Amino acid sequence: MEQAFLPRASVGLVIGAESICAAHVVADADGRRVEEIRTEALPVRLFGGAPTATMQQALAGALEKIGAGFKDAYLPVHVALPDPVIQLVVFELEDLPKTKKSRAELVRWRLAKEFHAEGQPLDCAHQDLGAEDGKRLLLGQAGDGAWLAALKQALRDAGITPWTINAGVCHRFNRFHDRFASEANGGALVTLDPEWWTLTVWDREIRLRLARGRWRDGAAGNDGYEAIAAEAERTILSYVRGGVERAIGRIFIAGEAPATATLSQALARRMRDGPVVLSAGADFADAPAAAESGYAPLALAAAVS
Known part of the structure; x- marks a missing residue:
């Protein structure tokens, strides 16, 4: 069907x-x-x-x-x-932020810092990928x-x-x-x-x-x-x-x-x-x-x- x-x-x-x-x-x-x-x-x-x-x-x-x-x-x-032009990074975290909003804020801050884009408008998305070796995996994606x-x-x-x-x-x-x-x-x-x-x-x-x-x-x-x-x-x-x-x-x-x-x-x-x-x-x-x-x-x- x-x-x-x-x-x-x-x-x-x-x-x-x-x-x-x-x-x-x-x-x-x-x-x-x-x-x-x-x-x-x-x-x-x-x-x-x-x-x-x-x-x-x-x-x-x-x-x-x-x-x-x-x-x-x-x-x-x-x-x-x-x-x-699109940055994709998997962050390995001790703990995953509890809310979708806090996860989005973390991804935006980390990507801006990693790619020296502080103060620039970023279009961001994120996805929880689960865990590995006791760390939580959070996929972040951002574009200008x-x-x-x-x-x-x-x-x-x-x-x-x-x-x-x-x-x-x-x-x-x-x-x-x-x-x-x-x-x-x-x-x-x-x-x-x-x-x-x-x-x-x-x-x-x-x-x-x-x-x-x-x-x-x-x-x-x-x-x-x-x-x-x-x-x-x-x-x-x-x-x-x-x-x-x-x-x-x-x-x-x-x-x-x-x-x-x-x-x-x-x-x-x-x-x-x-x-x-x-x-x-x-x-x-x-x-x-x-x-x-x-x-x-x-x-x-x-x-x-």
Whole structure:
């Protein structure tokens, strides 16, 4: 009965710093298929400093172009934002604040302090993740309030009403959750998108424990991927050594295909068992080649997450 209420079509929309990408996905008797993938370049770069009216108008114009094929169809639109602009931290606490309000205040204060954002407007959320080694785990998530307001206004100006707006890492975690849950121990996911890369770690209970997004500095070739592999390895080892029962059973890779292949080789040289590369279009019927390049893999993940 639940399947009948699921939307038969949806859109994943990625808002990057220099371009946006939309993937229109349709589900029918033959399974999921990609109806269309569209990309629009932005005339200005986003997420550098405070948002301006020029940036907001430029984004709205690009969104209006890319949304021409779906915005009047009343489809669910799931927006994915760059991981570096959304901070996710799991706090390990001796005691969990008793009320939702006090937990929200603690998360806001801790995130503002950790990311040197005191006095700035933060849009925050939190979730109780349970306990580990006698500590309570509280997931905190925050984004720049001014930027989130500008993005929402640009979407409204373009006639697009999003169902969800979240960090790309959250959409990907949901997209591949069942695959991750099939592993006995915890795991890690390294994702590569055109402008940033992200390391995500979860425990054996499939609870998100770490999500760290970094803008890519433009380093091309093997040296850039080796640096990413080295930082991912250091961070994973630090996480594992931080708890008695922590373990990483498998490492996964997702993102644009040419980059994931090269990163897979770099990680394999540092691991006993090579990483598993996840394909965004693996369970789509006749997915086009474009589904594996640019922001399309993330847009597809957002569409079906």
